Amino acid sequence: MARTMRRVQILLLLQLCKWVITLEARPLADVPIAVTREFYGNGRIFDITHRINPEMPSWDSKNGVGQVVKLVASMKNGSNDNLSEMKFSSHTGTHVDAPSHFFEEYYEAGYDTSTLDMKTLNGPALLVDVPRNSNITAEVVKSLKIPKGIHRVLFRTLNTDRKLMFKKEFDSSYVGFLSDGAKWLVQNTDIKLVGLDYLSVAAYTDLVQTHRVLLKSREIVIVEGLKLDDIKPGLYDLHCLPMRVLGAEGTPTRCILMG
């Protein structure tokens, strides 16, 4: 009798253990799926940062950015937490360029993105629509009639209409500044932050010279790959906070506009 009782007790204990294990492993079925937002605060805050993801374009590539986040420890596989590593080009998605990107002497002297002026990256900014039929030439910049005293301008172009940042395959027919447009901007305006809506501020046919014209003084900050869809042109407060990485000539940045 005592032995039977003991067997029952052991069986009950085993069953209890099974219940506990099942309970632990059961997924939390009632957790709603997460959503990412483009606007906050009743539409007063616009997130103008593209979410880094495998399907976004990568410079000169047909295959997009590819896998960015890789779990190196996973709860599914028994770890106490989920822990990932990230791997991507420093010019991925919405990002800033440092003077060291196109000047070797600036690279040697340490002008990485962590040396960019936070005052330039944060403050009043004008969002303007650029004529859709051409690259940004001197004529085009002139025609925009950007008032003196404006220090930050985000140029919205055909790239936004064509949704190029949402297409996996890199498209070299995007529009951007030509070097004469950059020269005109440097010589005739007070602009210290230039933002554009594809992976480069400069047109594909005039890459090096345009970047060099803008970066030479080490006073102008270039923000590339901005998400400017569905926002009215006008004056906003811009806030850009690039990652602070020693030695990086480009780094992803979070940028928001507040209206």
Ligand SMILES: [Zn+2]
């Ligand atoms: Zn860049």
